[in-house]
Amino acid sequence: MKKTYKILIADRNSHVRELIRREMLAEGYSVQLAENGREVLKWAYHHDPLDLLILDPDLPDADESLLLKKLKRVVPYIPVILHTYLSDYMFASKLINPTVFVEKGGSSIEKLKKIVPEILGKISGTEIDNGKSGGIQA
Secondary structure, three states: OOOOOEEEEEEOHHHHHHHHHHHHHHHEEEEEEEEHHHHHHHHHOOOOOOOOEOOOOOOOOOOHHHHHHHHHHHHHOOOOOEEEEOOOOOOOOHHOOOOEEEOOOOOOHHHHHHHHHHHHHHHOOOOOOEEEEEOOOO
16 A cells, blocks of 8 residues: 655735645645744654654744754654755754755756655665656665
């Protein structure tokens, strides 16, 4: 039986959240949404385990480094994709691992659609073939 991976998408912009949600659902993932830091922590603390977090660190009510430190304490194993306009978040790779950066912009959805199965394949130790990159071998 094929595992359905659960992804949390956290972005302050509802249009961006919905766009990523639609694209990830089309790829076959289970998707949850968060619009602020409180909701991210709620999902980390109170729900079934997440397999991946796609995070815009510029969330309302969230100090980026404090949010990442709390996440590392609660769910240290969760991979994070920082989906942001700035490269100012290089510190995050020291706070939570693995961390991947995807610059927001015109082709960021295509980059996300390529990177997500690669990361999930690495953490699960299996090959995930999304039909675009041929999958990866962990």
